[in-house]
Amino acid sequence: MTAMKEPRDGYAQALLELGAQHDDVFVLDGDCATPNYTIRFRNAYPERFVNIGIAECDIIGTAAGLSLLGKVPFANAYANFLTGRGYDQIRVSVAYCQRNVKIAGHNAGTTAAQEGATHLPLEDVGLMRAIPDMTVIVPADATEMHKATLAAYEFDGPVYLRVGKLPVPELTGEETPFTIGKAVTMREGSDVTLVSTGCILSEVLKAAEILKTEGVKAEVLHVHTVKPIDAEAIVTSATKTGAVVSAEEHSILNGLGSAVAEVLGENLPVPLERIGTRDIFGLSGTMDELFDYFGLRAENIADAARRAISRKA
Structure with a gap:
């Protein structure tokens, strides 16, 4: 039987590894550290975790500011609100200004099903794809999410990561290649x-x-x-x-x-x-x-x- 795992788990594990290896990694969230699993980073590196509150525009703006200081911020919130409410800040403060910000849209797609239509983003990839110079990554499972997060750190420029919440089949392995932009x-x-x-x-x-x-x-x-x-x-x-x-x-x-x-x-x-x-x-x-x-x-x-x-x- 194929193992089931939450993509957000692979994301959180990658953040912990990046935090241990790189002092420039900062993680921002908006009162959702527990469901987004960014609480693990907060517990390990509290001095590099910022809880902005339920204010997606501020999360992106603060992340853009941190990037100006040479930091590599990972901005986290539910995908529908982060890409919707935060669209102008993502477009102008991040992409237009060529800021090295990593944007993690959580609770993405049908993994937000039981939270209702307003919380279920079926347009987030399209919104991010339309922004010039934005790289958009949609991993298949937790293992690939882990690889994608590590690759996003190494990539110089804005990245949107679509992070699923519920368990899905693990279909890729450590041996499966992962290179941004390569199928x-x-x-x-x-x-x-x-x-x-x-x-x-x-x-x-x-x-x-x-x-x-x-x-x-x-x-x-x-x-x-x-x-x-x-x-x-x-x-x-x-x-x-x-x-x-x-x-x-x-x-x-x-x-x-x-x-x-x-x-x-x-x-x-x-x-x-x-x-x-x-x-x-x-x-x-x-x-x-x-x-x-x-x-x-x-x-x-x-x-x-x-x-x-x-x-x-």
């Missing part, structure tokens, strides 16, 4: 390319197994970095398979689906089907219930693959 081929195939980002990877891999029983060889391309997108990997795979499906636990508007459509439209027009939420707000429920409600399951992805294959010239 990972999780499965080789020749009939259709399944491009995924984030925790929906488990459903994508299940869809590939479903298709295998039908004689369809699906290639699975995991794109943990939505921006900059690995256009070369997508085009290379699409050239081989001739059909593509994108899958994300996020709106298809300005998320992974849009990014893949842009790459294919500019380089290699092939049939593309997009799995994700479709111009809709979230609602209360469990994570499993919302995966069903939004049509993010393996069978939905397999159906999309069948449609894409049927549209091949």
Whole structure:
């Protein structure tokens, strides 16, 4: 059985390691240190932890100021409020001013399901992707979140990390490569390319197994970095398979689906089907219930693959 783990756990562990190795690491939060697991950093390095309170704009502004002092701040809050309320500060004080700030959006996607529509961000990746010079990373599991956090520290420039709350399957290992901006081929195939980002990877891999029983060889391309997108990997795979499906636990508007459509439209027009939420707000429920409600399951992805294959010239 595949192990289940919270992505926020991998994030918190990486912060502890960075704090031990680098005196310039600061962590900021807004009264959510316990659910965000940043309390672990606070307990270990209280002199480098700042609780701003429920004031997302101030969290970003303070982080930008710390970066001016040569610090590497990790700004934490719930993703919907951090990217929504803090958008202007992220855009101007961080990105426009080229500040080395790492922005961690917690409770992201359907992991916020039971907290209701207002707390369920399905647009955060799109908001961050639209900002110039912003790097956007959506890890699949806790192990990859750990790697992404360490890589974000080494990266010079603003980074948005999408941090999931609830346990998801551990599908990557220590041996799985992680480089910002480089996709990972999780499965080789020749009939259709399944491009995924984030925790929906488990459903994508299940869809590939479903298709295998039908004689369809699906290639699975995991794109943990939505921006900059690995256009070369997508085009290379699409050239081989001739059909593509994108899958994300996020709106298809300005998320992974849009990014893949842009790459294919500019380089290699092939049939593309997009799995994700479709111009809709979230609602209360469990994570499993919302995966069903939004049509993010393996069978939905397999159906999309069948449609894409049927549209091949």
